[in-house]
Amino acid sequence: MVAVEARHLRYAVALAEHGHFGRAAASLGIAQPPLSTQIAALEREVGERLFDRTSRGVFPTAAGEAFLVRARAALAEMHRARIDAARAARGETGRLRIGVVASALLDPLPTVLGRFRRSRPEVRLIVQEMTTPEVAAGLLDGELDVAVGRGGPRGAGAEDLVTVPIGADHLVAVVSAAHPFAGQPGVTVEQLAAEPLVVETDAAESYLRPLFADDPAPLGAAATARDIHTIAGLAACCAGVGLGPSRMRLIARPDVWFCDVAPRYRLPDLQMSFRAADPSPVLAAFLDVVRRNCARVGSRLDDLLARHPAITQV
Incomplete structure (x- = not known):
């Protein structure tokens, strides 16, 4: 018993489209005898006669018409599967x-x-x-x-x-437009130490500690925020002087002012x-x-x- 393979489906569809073993074989690029043999094997596997062989040509039987509906759908699905596989391999899905x-x-x-x-x-x-x-x-x-x-x-x-x-990035300070630091190009660490601070949560526990090594109290008392947008918002509300990366300047807010920290302090x-x-x-x-x-x-x-x-x- 021969299992039905994709080639058997293609052979059956080609034979139905051409209605002639010779023309179907030519379209498939194979000789006529192997095509006849494979169609006969397919009919044995399915258990039904799929084509009528007549002097006028080869025509699908009722069983053949039903089989061809599924065969065309299966071939179309296999084609889509190949396309999907290729697109996934290219990182498109x-x-x-x-x-x-x-x-x-x-x-x-x-x-x-x-x-x-x-x-x-x-x-x-x-x-x-x-x-x-x-x-x-x-x-x-x-x-x-x-x-x-x-x-x-x-x-x-x-x-x-x-x-x-x-x-x-390097460290910058952000303050309300009404804060005394507003308008200044920079502030010192000593000036920051005298202000209430707002910092990112993980910054307070890691890379800002060396900056306040001489007096960690201002950092220990600092308000913490999850992200730089919250820092800028709290600074705008006069909740404190925010500390964050220099790319924070890209936040477009008219109610805040950014100052460089002196000496310049590089962040990770x-x-x-x-x-x-x-x-x-x-x-x-x-x-x-x-x-x-x-x-x-x-x-x-x-x-x-x-x-x-x-x-x-x-």
Whole structure:
């Protein structure tokens, strides 16, 4: 007994369309005897006569007409399956989960994500705003495909990640337009220490501590906010002097003023991380967009990928 294969379906459809074994065989690129043999084998497998062979030509029987409806549908579905498989292999469909800190949504991610969405409109793009510890944990736990945070992820599994800088910042202060600092180009750490402060939650616990090493009391008493937009809003409400990354200046609000902090204090870089051995074509397509749109990231990224043990071992 011969199992029905895709070629049997194509043979039956071609024979129905041409109504002649010779012409059908020619359209299929095979000889007539093998086509006759395969159609006979198909009829034995189905258990019904599918074609009437007459002197006027070959015509589907009632059973053949019913079979051909399903055969054409199956061939069409197989064609769509091949197209879907090829598109998935090119990263044109699928899902990409990205966790980001709010400052990255000011720059450079709007350009990157916008161009990626336009180039891959059928990819399900899931972007979640998180703190740096949350994006790191999400990537290490497998809940994210890409993490963008301030500094690279640490802890168990971090050695399996590729992490590349995508943006640099220094510290700035933001105040209400009515605050005495408004209009000044800069403020000193000593001036900040005398003011109520508003900082991001994870910043207070990490990279701002060295700035207030001599007197941690102002930082310990600071109000905390989840993101830079909240910091700017609280500063506008005169709740305190907000501290955040220099890209926070991109927030367009007429009721706040930004000052540089003196001495200039560099913050940890914005870093993009992903699993080195992740085979996702969608991730590969996203990285291509990053290469084209983030200055100096492309060559650095390619170098990291070329030397990463998780990839070179594969």
